[in-house]
Amino acid sequence: MAIRISITTDTEMMELVDRYAKEHGIDRNRAILELIESGFTKETGTTPVNLNQKRAFEEYNDLKLALDMMKQSLVELTEEVKLIHHIVDIEWGREMRPVPFQSRKWWEFWKTP
Secondary structure, three states, rough: OOOOOOOOHHHHHHHHHHHHHHOOOOOHHHHHHHHHHHHHHHOOOOOOOOOOOHHHHHHHHHHHHHHHHHHHHHHHHHHHHHHHHHHHHHHHHHOOOHHHHHHOOHHHOOOOO
């Protein structure tokens, strides 16, 4: 279960966390979680936690984002298909008329049909 907390720390500590996050290619929040977990395992002497393992809430969040992106792309595809269908219906529904410059003499360009 994920719980949101707020902490206050000095700038030197945040620079160390940011450097750790940059070295490992992760964001600041993930770096803080990994450092807390490694501190607990060192303090309690238990077996270390696999830090590359994703947590359930992160996997859920990734899946939710992927589903939202897929839904959005399906909505865009639906709109595109509706537009194409509309254009095809309009083109098929038009009566065949001669092109104006082919049906008149060139000197009668001012006349309207």
